[in-house]
Amino acid sequence: MEAARLGIAPARITEARVPRIDLDPLLHGVSKPARYSGGEWNSIVRPWDDAEIRWALIYPDVYDVGMSNGGLAILYDLLNHTPSTLAERAFAPWPDMEASLREHGAPLFSLENRRPLAEFDALGFSLSYELTYTNVCNMLDLAGIAVVAAERADDAPIIFAGGSGALVPEPLALVIDAFILGEGEDVILEVTEVLRDWKSAGGGPRVELLRQLARVPGGYVPRFYRWAYQPDGTVAEVESLDAAAPLPVVKRFMQGMPPILTKPIVPFLETVHDRAGIEIQRGCTQGCRFCQAGMIYRPLRERTPEEVVAGARELLANTGYDELSLVSLSSTDHSQIDGIVAALRGEFGDGLGISLPSTRVDSFSVDVALACAPRRKRSMTFAPEAGSQRLRNAVSKLVADEDLLAAARNAFENGWSSIKLYFMVGLPTETMADVQGIVDWAAQVKQIGREVVGKRARVRVSTSNHVPKAHAPFQWARQDTAAELEPKHQLLREGCRAARLDFTWNDPAESILEGVLSRGDRRVGEAVVEAWRRGAGFDAWSEYHDPAIWEAAFAAHGVDPDFYCHRERDLWERFPWMHIASGxxxxxxxxxxxxxxxxxxxxxxxxxxxxxxxxxxxxxxxxxxxxxxxxxxxxxxxxxxxxxx
Ligand code: SF4
Structure with missing residues (x-):
């Protein structure tokens, strides 16, 4: 496989052992240089030469997005508090920085000791969004590491990937040496010990080390599995080629919650979630049928109010933040959420802003939000997901019309003047009447707002296109085509304009790429590498996403997006993720x-x-x-x- 993107100078490491990277020439003219400088408050710089095992923890998107990833922050802290181990960070360089690296022939480097990524023992990518996959390829290339796993030298770093994307690993199976399935904090120290033992024993052929990694419960090494397909293109079977490679590979999870991260890095520049955060619960019990996260992060685990307050005390002292986010998939579902908020108020008074990133659609949630923000009232967000009771029943979203209307009235009466309503378009069994229901419902909310706060009332309808995900009940569903989505968006645009509702939606082309990658197999993986070679990158950013590149890459490898997206699966079809037991x-x-x-x-x-x-x-x-x-x-x-x- 060619290791250079078309039309772009290849990255190369100019010396066999490159010392600490000099930033001055690289950052000249580059936007937001703080993305690359490191040295933030609470970052940990351990002596390079003292460490036996060196991890680079990588988020394959820009720093501003990646620094909000809670999972990587936990692993960073855990590894850096493990003897003789260090962990450093790297993020996808923005295109101006990529151009600078390539122009100077400099390799991609870590933020702490500013070492080339190729100098680490292990690179761990966090996969939380499918549209970052070409960035994974590009970062390896910028590091001077072969993009295709089979082409890597014995002494190249081992390339790991974890996060939710690792549970549907085949689209990156050509690239990643070993996936870590499930909660990384449960596995990463075992993996580190395998690397340490291997290194201290003098190493050897790479395949032997990969065999040992396949034996770690939750470790999936794609090269030890072979796929066969039916004439119609569906999966016939997956076969383990090595006694060390289990079938299925079972995801790891902890019985409880990990300790609260009380000393997170405080970035120099504004990031997506620019506040302190405590994960108050993990898992979700609601069972919405479209929701992959609600399935794969089960079982439910909660922190007590005492634990949250003790953690917050240290966290706020260590970071200087005056706003705390209570993170979970559905924060108002925590059985003691009102107790947590009351305890935080009692401890920190009204000076602390408390935010809930996700709430249920009901009046109780408004009461909790009011306790969180008695003075600072930003927009209130509800996610009813579907516009009719019929469709909400079909997707098992347990929200009744009267719940939303009562919640909206409660919010307006308690000082909010702006409400954001979040829906999905293209859910299974959806009709145009369901889509019209979105407009009708939002208009009713607006009417309530007018009655309570007058002309200040603002209602924003935000929709996303439903992309069926693996390991969730809608993994059998077909995804709407762009042609099917268009009249739905048209109806929403016109309906919202007439009802004076703000309306935002997302691009069907990006949803279709996400759809292919979300339920893709190893054949799709060839197209991912091909798309990267043709210049794809930052596909989650509309200004960089180029559908023509993907069309060409799919065509070059015989990948038909209709097959992956727009086909309802037979109830007994074998899936390309059937070898992964998600729980x-x-x-x-x-x-x-x-x-x-x-x-x-x-x-x-x-x-x-x-x-x-x-x-x-x-x-x-x-x-x-x-x-x-x-x-x-x-x-x-x-x-x-x-x-x-
Ligand atoms: S086994 Fe599943 S359904 Fe039962 S309590 Fe646990 S998460 Fe809920």
Whole structure:
């Protein structure tokens, strides 16, 4: 495989052992140089020569985005507090910096010791968004490391990838040496010990080290698996080629929550989430059928209010922030969220801004938001996801019309004048009547706003195109084509204009690329490398996303986007992610998909275990399942219901 992008000078490392990179010539004329300088408050610079194992932790997007990734920050802290180990950061250089690196023949480097990435033992990419995959290729090339795993020399760094994208690994299987599946903080020290033992024993052929990594539970090494396809293009089977390579590969997760990160790096420049954050719970119990995160981060784990307050005390002292975000997939679902907010208020008073990045659609959430921000009232966001009760039932979004309208009234009455409503377009079974429902519903919210706050009332409708994801009940669904989305967007544009609602939507072309990568197989992986070679990069940024490059790359490798996106799957089709056990069982997902077509909701599993597959893997789930069984037995026998503690 050619290691240079067409029309762009290749990166090269000009010496075998490059000393600390000199920034001065590189940063001349480059925007936001603080993205590359390091030295931020709380960053950790461990002596390079003292470390036995050196990790570069990489987010394949620009610094401003990557610095908001909580997972990488946890691993950075964990590794840097492990003896004889260091971890440094790297982010995708913005195109002006890439041009500077290539012009000067300088390799991509880490922020802490400013060492070329090729000097590290291991590079760990965080994959949280499919449209960053060409940046992974480009960063390796800029580091002077072969982009294709099979072409790497024995002494090249091992290229790892983790995060949610690692659970659908095949689109990057040509590039990544080893994926780490599941919660990285549970696995990374075991992987580090394998690297350390290997290095101290003098190393050897790369394939032997990869074999050892495949034996680490949660480790997936693509080169040890072979795929076969049916004549119609669907998967026939996946085969393990090595005794060290398990089938399936089981995702790792922790029974509890990791310690709170109390000394995160404070960037010099504004980042996407420019505030302190504490993850108050992990996992989600709602079971919305489109939501991959709601499935793959199960089971639910919560922090206590005492833990949150103690963590916040240290965190705020260590960072100087005056705003704290209570992070989770649905923060107002935490069983003690009001207790957490009250405890934080009691400790820090009204001077602390508290934000909830995600809330349920109900009046309780408004009450919690009010306690969080008694004075500073920005826009209130609700995510009803679908515009009609019928469609919300089909996707199992447990929100009733009256919940939203009551929540909106509560928000306007308590001082908010701006409400943002977030919906998806293109959900399975959606009709134009459902799309019209979005406008009608938003118009009702606006009317309530007018009644309460008059002309100041502002309602913003924001839609995204539904992209079916693996490991979620809608993994069987077809995705709307651009031609199908167009009249829906048209209806929304006109309807919102008439009702004086602000409206934003996203580009169908980007959604289709995301769709191909989200359910892609190893053949798609060839097109990813090809697209990078043809100049693709920063595909999540509309100013850089070039659909023509991808069309050419798909054509060159016989990848038909319709096959990956716009085809409803047979209920028993084998998927390119079937070798990955995410925790939630295929049987549960299939049942949920079948309930979609009958428009049947499934209850939140806080209210009764739905036996999703984790009931014997997670201690808390096992207890919930026991509760359910005991309750059912007691009901049958007419006995008093057991008391659940
Ligand atoms: S096993 Fe039961 S309680 Fe646990 S996440 Fe699944 S449905 Fe919820």
């Amino acid at each position: 939630v069982s295929e049987a549960y997902l299939r049942r949920e998909w079948m309930r979609t077509h009958r428009e049947l909701t499934t209850i939140d599993c806080r209210d009764g275990c739905q036996v999703c597959g984790l009931e014997h893997a997670a201690q808390l789930c096992e207890l919930k399942l026991q509760d359910r069984v005991l309750t059912q037995r007691a009901r049958k026998a007419g006995e008093p219901l057991p008391v659940v503690v």
